[in-house]
Amino acid sequence: MDDGVIAALRRAVASAPDDVELAAHLAEELSVRDQHDEAIGIVTKLLARAPENERLRGVLADVLRRARPEAPVVAPAESAPVAHAARFDWSAAERQLAASEAAALDDASRAADVLSDEVPVTRLSDVAGMSDVKRRIEATFLVPARNPELREMYAASLRGGLLLYGPPGCGKTFLARALAGELGANFFSASITDILDPYVGASERNLHDLFVAARASSPAVIFFDEIDTLGQRRSSLRNAAAMRNVVNQLLIELDGVDGSNEGIYVLAASNQPWDIDPALRRPGRFDRTVFVGPPDAAAREAIFVAHLRKRPIGELDVKALARATEGLSGADIAFVCSAAAEAALMDSVGTGRARPITMDDLRDAIKETPASIGPWLDTARNIVTFSDDGTYADVKALLRRMRRS
Template sequence: MSVDASVIAALETAIAVEPGNPALRVHLASLLVMAGDPGRALEHAQAALSAEPDHAEALATARDASRALGDHDKAERYARLLGGFADTAAAFDADRWVETDAGIGPVDEDETQGPLVIPEGFTELDPEGLPAPDRPRVTLDDVGGLEQVKARLDAAFLAPLRNPELRAYYGKSLRGGLLLYGPPGCGKTFLARAVAGELGASFFALGLNDVLDMWLGESERRLHDAFASARRAAPCVLFLDELDALGQKRSQMRHSAGRNVVNQLLAELDGAQADNEGVFVLAATNHPWDVDTALRRPGRLDRTVLVLPPDLPARETIFRKALAGRPIRGVDTVKLARRTDGCSGADIVHIVESASELALQESVRTGAMHPITQGQLDQAASETAPSTRAWFGIAHNYAVYANEGGQFDDLLAYIRTHKLL
């Protein structure tokens, strides 16, 4: 942003006359941030904080200047301090801190220079809106079928981690991004969790509710904080669900707020201001044609995997796992798998749940416990239409008319092979 140099010069003259005026220093610091001089901006913001440690605008400017300098740890400390105050030093932010019997203590005067010092009487909480890390116990062995998808995931992420010597020999980085797309209910999220379980890594699931916020700039901050948490927990898997909503094509957006979120996501994937080594970004979408093309540029989500409805062995495996622990009698899972071609994994689980309800109703009616039978499963299957058919009808049109660079060739091949036109 262009800032009039004469205004900056006038403020510097005024500060030379009145160096202890924090309002002047904060005003100058904010202009210097906009003018692209974050180093000097941080100096003036820190001088203002020396005079008034709870100056909200000074804390915000110091945070922005630190981010511009690439010092995200310092920026996070200023953000936390800013969260600990409202309009005055006595204000209390319940979302960031918890008051104890000790009362509210003063902030250390050296706070802006050294590590974060938690004010006496407060207990730090996790930043609001950030996803909590998880350690999935499932692995790729728990995923039924999808052998081609597993092989692609192994080549992209798992093999380099298991073979450090080969990774060094071929110069393979421990970073990357992969986009999973396909009809809903076919296990994209489960696959992402299985990759994290295979790695023994932390798993961050980032959804729309974790990012989007009504306040201008807050969505970008949340997105940055989520990536920062993932980098600190590396190696880890950061999963971006519903990418078409989070990274929608900017050409389809009328408002700048959504465009700024996409721009922030691009910056985080590039790792321009921080190293993404050890952070494996997996994204999932049911509508890949709505994802901004810049997100799929090499170095970002540059690999794409089509997650299709489960094949015959996979459907049989899903039936067996869905029925495990339930009372059954005379059930033929192979027969069930054959009659549910085109069903998603979610459809199969729904069939089992519906059959369980039929068995429960019979038990209530007769006053005796009855197991789930083949007949009840067949009835439930006949009443459940494959949910993927509608998706393929829509996807076909996009695959034919928006197949830039052959990105949907695998989808078109599947549609032709299975005669889904």
Template sequence: MSDALIESLTAAVGARPDDLPLRQHLAELLVAAGRPAEAVGHAAHILARNPGDAAARQIMAAALGPGPAPGAPPAPSPSPAGVDWEALEGEFRGIVPPRFVTGGADRAFDVERAGVTLADVGGMQDVKERLELSFLGPLRNPGLRGLYGKSLRGGLLLYGPPGCGKTFLARAVAGEAGAAFLSLSVVDVLAMWVGSSERNLHDLFAAARAHAPCVLFLDEIDALGHKRSQLSSSGLRTLVNQLLTELDGIDGGNDGVFVLAATNAPWDVDAALRRPGRLDRTVLVLPPDEPARAAVLEYHLRDRPIAGVDLGRLAAATDTYSGADLAHVCETAAEYAMRDSLATGEVRMITQDDLAAAVREVRPSTGAWFATARTVAVFGNQGGEYDDLAAYLKQRKLL
């Protein structure tokens, strides 16, 4: 095998690092040339982008086995099922994002390390205090946790209007705790084959248990755990049953796994999911208050050219706007300034007038949600589970 050819391909890969076929060809040549250590790095890069790549797995297995003599054709690769993927994850931690694959299946989940903390979350003081009491405090104080017999398992259901930061809050909890973070939505679970959806759900919880302490975020929990009495599909009812089983954690296996679930429609979530030991705590995540709105606006304007902007006035004019609405306001104002710059050929700054015009154009998206929530607070609050929602609506004179 020509070293010159390998060096040329190495330079080409350096110039085009995202060209996976080129990188795979280089890795194959390195294995054949008796340079398995170099081949491992390239195979790992491919698997980080495409965990199900069978050719990359074969290259990895061949490189980790007894390498062929220089110039000899590559030996038949052992089965990927014989590779110790957990050992590889430890070897490449910090270089390749961690993966967890169960049962030799192609199913893999990204295990993240969140780069944000609760300090990055504007407002939501009540929510932060509840999270501190139920998970963060016990995690930081193992002595007190043992004294009071407080486990790290449990779940919290976040509900409220869309676009108010429930997903961002979940990432911030993981970052605050220094815990792993796994996120799942309904599209990651549902499959067309009988039993596949249940297995996907089980694999996710297995990955979370393997990386404890871990914050497991279940988005759109009303789709995964809809009221079984309203489901006509037996497959979806079975999926809800599987979710209940995983939340219970056989033999206490969920210790160190904190489940955060989010929904815009908690009234559609199966009641069994909200029993003690499961998602037994419920927190209302409301649109940001005025100081939080100012912080959100400042965040979305920080890298844009602005001049003469009064964040306080903007925050006062955007009552009931969600975080997503505020981001849209900033985007719209930037479009106004860019439109004028294109028309005149002179770049100008984003001004207060641009943002005021954007506020007039972008209306708050939370109105429809509160209209539905008002009906629930009046007619569906027999057990007091929506008392916090009713109190907020009364304060806003919407009830």
């Protein structure tokens, strides 16, 4: 190859700066011509962006071997000068190679970092109220999991996952951790930010690595938060091929195509279950569903107690507070407690005397705190009114209770 080819490669790389293979080819040809500094500069810049790329690490290693002063350097032709790159910082380049390899290992094990090394200590008994939700979780998931002999006798399968759905701020994640604690399983939690990656194919790899790590640590619970974002309807992703591939990869992993999912319990939470790709709701995938609505009276009492326990309080009627906050989410009630504490604090600063949080503080905070689930209820009303086939009967019942249907 002559220098005209190098010039052509440089032009091609300039016109396609994201083409890793093309840039790596240019670096190899530059190295053959003893232009090691430029070759190493190209490869190290690419490695900074894609440290897991084995092709680039191999090219850098080859360039370093060619460029070492003590190694023979092959000239492309007798007339071409031999250039020993003695001025190049070999130690720095080798550190770059080692760092890229370490980064690649870190990237490959990133899914394992999501794992809580300790089995969650939370149990369903720690979840106040919500007796109907806990009963359904017991029946659909825990009873088969805890009774392997009976499961085998009745040929019952644990394949598939459990979808917790409902308005935001109502404790779906807490329930998932409690379920992991009941199963005595390691807990992997993955959100969209843990999975999605701007590089082509990296998101699918992240999903695969997560399941690999969970299979190696079974029994394990994999919990997908906001599964409606990660597993969107593919019909709405016609112009987003990358996201369609993520949904396809999730289906592959749920089916256990690349490995056994024995001992892997897959949970997911969603605020918008109607946006989930229908294929994810088929048997063997997220085929069990439990609606997690706003906390009931017992749960609201427990939330008030939990958020006021470490704050100075006067005489409070927790049952009255629970009655006054029907329709508020757990997050809303937490905000009410914070707002009441802030009012008491500011009053204490103004008077110069510390005082406890009172019922008046809490009542005022409740009046100023609208139910955050209002927009969700409006969307849900449209769904159950115009397109529900009976799937969301629990949502319809909630709408009747909230008088929004």
